[in-house]
Amino acid sequence: MASKPQHHRPLAGKTQTKRQRTTSTNSTAAANIDSNPMKDAFSKYANYLNDLNDKRERVVKASRDVTMNSKKVIFQVHRIGKHNKEEVLEKAEKDLAVVRDQYISRLVKELQGTDFWKLRRAYSPGVQEYIEAATLFNFCKTGTLLNLDGVNAAIRPLSDPSMEPLQINMLDYILGLADLTGELMRLAIGRISDGEVEFANKICKFVREIYREMTILAPEIDDSSDMKSKMDTMLQSLKKIENACFSVHVRGSEYIPLLGSADASFPLLGEDDIER
Template sequence: MNSKKVIFQVHRISKVNKEEVLSKAENDLAAVVNQCIAKLVKELQGTNFWKLRRAYTFGVQEYVEAATLCRFCKTGTLLSLAEINDSLLALGDESVEPLQINVLDYLLGVADLSGELMRLAIGRISDGEVEYSKNICAFVREIYRELTLVVPLMDDNSEMKKKMEVMLQSVVKIENAH
């Protein structure tokens, strides 16, 4: 998917161009929804899309990562799974079960978000935006803390455990950069 394009766009953000960069990133994200996610919704509608998850999971995780990164940069908050799934409802046929992103794909995408936020935080330090970087660090630390409570309860969590290790490394890198 073109979600990586959105992520690369967001990394261009600075104090002076924040509104412009986020507007472009949101437009690119809307294009991902219209071109890729809408197509996925239409193709999977009426099927047992849970059984087909492996075919589309990585694209969905990338989308979650891009969407949550945009939301964080705009509001400092995390885009919820419910908000993402609500946005998908309009893409499908109301007469069949709607495609919904499952909790695992959402959490895997959020785990990937931590790496992008680490890069963003270190870039902001380089540009003298230390307070913004500290806010990012606190946010990533909180996500990590919350996920450490959930991951042990997950049935198939080997992929998530790997991502948790990477997430902890991201937290440490941000903290060490301060």
């Protein structure tokens, strides 16, 4: 009979040697992975994104505070009347200074020295509201339009001179200016109700000029969806002011008190009644 083949077991020493080599190889590979430049770059980029998200949250909070306090300035300006103009504007000017020095300055500190355009969507609503408040106040005080250079000149001292200053861009300025026309419409209706027809006519001419300039600029603006909506709203506001001024001119001052009437059948302003 043929003898059965004998199976020889490997020596224990050789087995241990192989395992040691395998362990040594794995440790070397792990060390290579840990020192991989790609992993280091990915880690740095992840930290950058985390820091950017944290900054975005702080910027959004600061923008909301700017919006809320800018609205207070707008409400204060709407209190203007025949006999309290100086008092109302003095209070509005102080409130506007608070918005600039306390809340806009927080945005400046967060954004200066960075690529702040990357966070524009986070702070744009607050900036637009601030522009609306600042331009409304300036019109009521001087009868003129506060331009973009004037807006940026007011906030430039808030920046660190050693860093690139935060500057409001043209798009946010124009979008804020579009919202201004709605506030001017409400102001004009209020002034007509108080018998100040000349002031309302001045507002009408001012809004008409803004709308004319906007129709030239609007096609050049990239943010077309926002601008289209604001242009439609601006035109509606202009029509309401024109209808109110025209009706008072044609039908006489005896119709002025009816501008504040709650009677929905009163046709002075057409189908679109005064927004309250």
